[in-house]
Amino acid sequence: xxYGELQQRIDRKLGTVGRRIGQPFSVxxxxxxxxxxxxxxxxxxxxxxxxxxxxxxxxxxxxxGDILYNLYVDAGQYLLGDIFICSDLPFVPGSxxxxxxxxxxxxxxxxxxxxxxxxxxxxxxxxxxxxxCQVRRPSVAPKTxxxxxxxxxxxxxxxxxxxxxxxxxxxAAAGSGxxxxxxxxxxxxxxxxxxxxxxxxxxxxxxxxxAYLPPLPGYEASEGDALLMEDGSRYVMLGSFNQEVGxxxxxxxxxxxxxxxA
Numbered sequence: 154x155x156y157g158e159l160q161q162r163i164d165r166k167l168g169t170v171g172r173r174i175g176q177p178f179s180v181x182x183x184x185x186x187x188x189x190x191x192x193x194x195x196x197x198x199x200x201x202x203x204x205x206x207x208x209x210x211x212x213x214x215x216x217x218g219d220i221l222y223n224l225y226v227d228a229g230q231y232l233l234g235d236i237f238i239c240s241d242l243p244f245v246p247g248s249x250x251x252x253x254x255x256x257x258x259x260x261x262x263x264x265x266x267x268x269x270x271x272x273x274x275x276x277x278x279x280x281x282x283x284x285x286c287q288v289r290r291p292s293v294a295p296k297t298x299x300x301x302x303x304x305x306x307x308x309x310x311x312x313x314x315x316x317x318x319x320x321x322x323x324x325a326a327a328g329s330g331x332x333x334x335x336x337x338x339x340x341x342x343x344x345x346x347x348x349x350x351x352x353x354x355x356x357x358x359x360x361x362x363x364a365y366l367p368p369l370p371g372y373e374a375s376e377g378d379a380l381l382m383e384d385g386s387r388y389v390m391l392g393s394f395n396q397e398v399g400x401x402x403x404x405x406x407x408x409x410x411x412x413x414x415a
Contacts (some may be wrong), residue, residue, distance in 0.1 A: 163228045163276075167228070182236075186333075189236070200323050203222040205220065222278070222279045235268045236367065236368065267279060294314075314329065390405050
């Protein structure tokens with residue numbers, strides 16, 4: 154028996170576990186245009202079970218750069234980058250465990266996972282994504298004002314929005330409008346050791362934020378790119394590690410520039 158046949162048997166067994174004890178998920182694959190998830194390709198529904206695992210046992214380059222889970226599902230029918238969104242119904246004891254049990258009502262967040270690794274003789278790995286964002290990149294040219302003079306505008310309106318078109322992501326012209334909504338995972342980490350104002354009373358240490366982006370065709374996360382969340386908060390990438398083997402996706406260290414407004 155080769156490793157391919159062995160992994161197929163493993164996948165089928167994991168699928169049985171998912172069907173027995175997992176919640177229902179709707180599965181999506183990157184589409185040709187528009188926003189996640191409505192404009193992405195819907196692949197159907199499946200039950201899957203997940204639990205978090207130690208980072209030390211995985212092929213990741215950035216410690217705590219994402220939240221990793223074993224994903225108990227028959228992954229033989231899916232590709233890296235496919236996204237599982239929990240579709241469980243509102244909480245009913247003994248029947249459903251959606252809103253009210255695993256997620257709060259009226260939230261902008263979601264209970265979703267990206268298939269990030271499907272290696273032979275292993276349980277598939279998933280990375281959590283829990284909200285949506287738009288990606289913006291600073292303009293490469295100054296904005297022209299009404300009097301014809303150039304002006305370097307730092308607001309989001311003059312950034313280049315990342316847009317999905319023709320099955321690939323690319324930056325549109327600065328000021329051309331909003332970008333496409335994409336999934337992202339976000340978490341804070343231990344406060345850094347430096348103080349903005351040393352020894353000033355009441356000054357707390359700054360927080361580092363870590364983001365995870367799934368593999369997006371045509372786009373590679375880069376320093377200086379900004380993540381604009383649905384709640385109005387804005388995060389600027391300080392560094393990004395884009396991994397296309399092992400656990401795929403972009404593991405990003407961010408600095409928060411604007412707090413949430415919604």
